[in-house]
Amino acid sequence: MHRHTSGAERRFGRMFFAAATLGAPLAFSLVVYAAPPPGTAKPPPADAAKPASTTGASTPPAAAVAGAKPVSGGGEGPHGALPMAKQIAVATTIVTPSNGGPPAGIDPSFWKFIVPADNQGNDARIALGKKLYFDPKLSKDGTVACATCHDVSRGFTDRRGTSEGFGDKLGQRNAPTTMNAVFMSSQFWDGRAATLEEQAKLPIINPIEMGQPNGAAAVAGIQGDAEYQKMFKDAYGRGPNYDDVGRALAAYERMLVFVDAPFDRFLGGDLKAIDDDAKAGWVLFNGKARCMACHQISSSSPIGTDNRFHNIGVSAQNKNFEGLAQKAIAAMAKDNSKEAQDRFALETDLAELGRFVVTKFRSDIGSFKTEQVRNVGLTAPYMHDGSFATLWDVIDHYNKGGEPNAFLDGGIEPLALTDAETNQLVAFLFALTDNRFADQNRAEYDRQKKIAATRRPHKDDNAANRKVLQFERRVAGQK
Numbered sequence: 001m002h003r004h005t006s007g008a009e010r011r012f013g014r015m016f017f018a019a020a021t022l023g024a025p026l027a028f029s030l031v032v033y034a035a036p037p038p039g040t041a042k043p044p045p046a047d048a049a050k051p052a053s054t055t056g057a058s059t060p061p062a063a064a065v066a067g068a069k070p071v072s073g074g075g076e077g078p079h080g081a082l083p084m085a086k087q088i089a090v091a092t093t094i095v096t097p098s099n100g101g102p103p104a105g106i107d108p109s110f111w112k113f114i115v116p117a118d119n120q121g122n123d124a125r126i127a128l129g130k131k132l133y134f135d136p137k138l139s140k141d142g143t144v145a146c147a148t149c150h151d152v153s154r155g156f157t158d159r160r161g162t163s164e165g166f167g168d169k170l171g172q173r174n175a176p177t178t179m180n181a182v183f184m185s186s187q188f189w190d191g192r193a194a195t196l197e198e199q200a201k202l203p204i205i206n207p208i209e210m211g212q213p214n215g216a217a218a219v220a221g222i223q224g225d226a227e228y229q230k231m232f233k234d235a236y237g238r239g240p241n242y243d244d245v246g247r248a249l250a251a252y253e254r255m256l257v258f259v260d261a262p263f264d265r266f267l268g269g270d271l272k273a274i275d276d277d278a279k280a281g282w283v284l285f286n287g288k289a290r291c292m293a294c295h296q297i298s299s300s301s302p303i304g305t306d307n308r309f310h311n312i313g314v315s316a317q318n319k320n321f322e323g324l325a326q327k328a329i330a331a332m333a334k335d336n337s338k339e340a341q342d343r344f345a346l347e348t349d350l351a352e353l354g355r356f357v358v359t360k361f362r363s364d365i366g367s368f369k370t371e372q373v374r375n376v377g378l379t380a381p382y383m384h385d386g387s388f389a390t391l392w393d394v395i396d397h398y399n400k401g402g403e404p405n406a407f408l409d410g411g412i413e414p415l416a417l418t419d420a421e422t423n424q425l426v427a428f429l430f431a432l433t434d435n436r437f438a439d440q441n442r443a444e445y446d447r448q449k450k451i452a453a454t455r456r457p458h459k460d461d462n463a464a465n466r467k468v469l470q471f472e473r474r475v476a477g478q479k
């Protein structure tokens with residue numbers, strides 16, 4: 001397994017160390033799984049699951065399949081998103097700003113360590129960030145907001161294989177959810193941004209996302225708005241500027257915490273909160289299926305990612321990694337700025353090199369950040385390139401031992417899971433969806449199940465049961 005430490009990871013390590021030396025509660029108590037004590041949080045409204053599922057966009061069109069043209073988002077707004085006014089209405093119901101304190105269920109001492117000192121949250125900053133998050137005026141042609149690709153009604157993603165942005169251009173990568181991104185110790189599939197603040201400033205000036213030539217142009221687009229003038233003053237004590245755009249967006253994203261799922265009630269002692277399949281799936285997840293090697297779920301890892309980078313073989317099909325790596329090294333010698341890395345990742349075939357483009361470590365070729373498994377029922381299609389349509393496809397991929405390639409992670413090997421066990425793992429993954437999206441989650445389970453009944457392109461029982469070895473196939477020139 002790759003054990004390279006990113007700058008962000010080192011910071012995290014230091015923070016935990018600092019917590020320990022200060023006598024603050026350590027990693028184990030970072031998230032309170034049981035209901036928060038009375039008075040600390042408002043209970044979700046009785047019909048909390050409703051807003052998201054009555055938007056009309058909860059059932060996306062037929063999923064993207066490997067190699068096919070990504071599907072449209074399915075909403076009636078620009079680029080297939082749910083119109084912004086509707087998204088804001090939903091967000092207002094389900095996201096409760098906490099004036100900078102930890103969202104419900106999150107340990108305050110943990111919160112203090114993950115929020116940067118120069119951008120402590122407060123209501124003014126969060127309100128500004130919310131306005132910016134849903135504002136297409138930040139883009140060059142006025143059609144693309146953060147919420148176009150991180151759409152509240154679609155699990156804070158765009159439900160496409162890869163994203164469509166400025167000028168209807170398709171990128172090379174799948175949009176991960178912004179839900180719980182606050183818990184990631186680096187941002188993007190390759191970890192090229194260390195913080196939410198740094199991340200937020202990149203899509204606005206990426207030519208195929210929001211299309212602005214630079215930060216100043218983005219600020220010019222909102223400068224004339226008296227409401228923004230006031231909100232920036234209230235939030236940061238000065239007029240609109242690009243760094244504060246990034247800060248405010250990050251402050252709002254820190255409120256997008258969704259870790260209140262049936263699974264959490266199960267961990268809190270409610271044995272009926274999840275069904276028998278999901279319970280069996282949890283055992284498999286930590287045992288025979290080896291998922292926890294990378295997706296450990298615990299109080300110190302509430303979203304199920306090790307925050308590391310692994311080649312699990314998703315991009316190994318038809319990819320000449322060595323040739324690509326040579327190309328990348330030549331391109332990076334010319335320009336290795338953050339902005340250049342962002343363009344390599346989103347606009348060129350270097351995207352498939354993953355973490356390598358950030359570190360240039362040979363062992364990082366084709367490796368990507370372990371994605372969280374929280375709310376994964378809502379965010380199909382899956383993986384950095386959106387190449388898996390359903391969670392059944394995801395399990396089929398792991399079951400056969402991934403896709404063979406010279407850089408495959410040692411943690412990936414054939415699992416010999418039966419069909420029943422595959423179903424149990426899928427049931428478990430659907431039990432990780434926040435209760436506010438319960439209806440949408442059920443609809444999505446049914447939709448995926450229907451697809452999986454006829455399409456299992458990655459299922460390979462012979463490989464899963466070691467009847468054939470991937471190596472032998474490769475030597476025989478079969479794959």
Ligand code: HEC
Nearest residue numbers: 146149163164165173174175176181187188189203209345
């Ligand atoms: C055109 C679609 C699009 C737009 C617009 C967009 N994003 Fe993204 N976002 C993506 C894609 C695609 C990725 C993954 C890119 C990669 O990893 O190389 C991503 C990644 C992210 C991540 C990293 C999450 C993680 O788990 O690593 C965050 C956070 C994020 N975007 C927030 C934002 C914010 C804030 C805005 C608005 C300023 C925004 N995005 C605008 C498509 C978009």
Ligand code: HEC
Nearest residue numbers: 289291293294310314368369370371382383384398409411
């Ligand atoms: C060796 C580490 C490793 C192991 C073991 C592992 N994963 Fe992953 N997982 C990853 C990485 C890395 C990605 C992203 C890969 C990519 O996009 O190329 C990922 C992606 C996923 C995704 C897609 C998430 C999304 O939003 O697109 C799901 C779901 C998932 N894993 C579930 C599982 C399950 C279930 C198991 C056990 C059967 C498992 N993983 C085992 C590292 C691992």
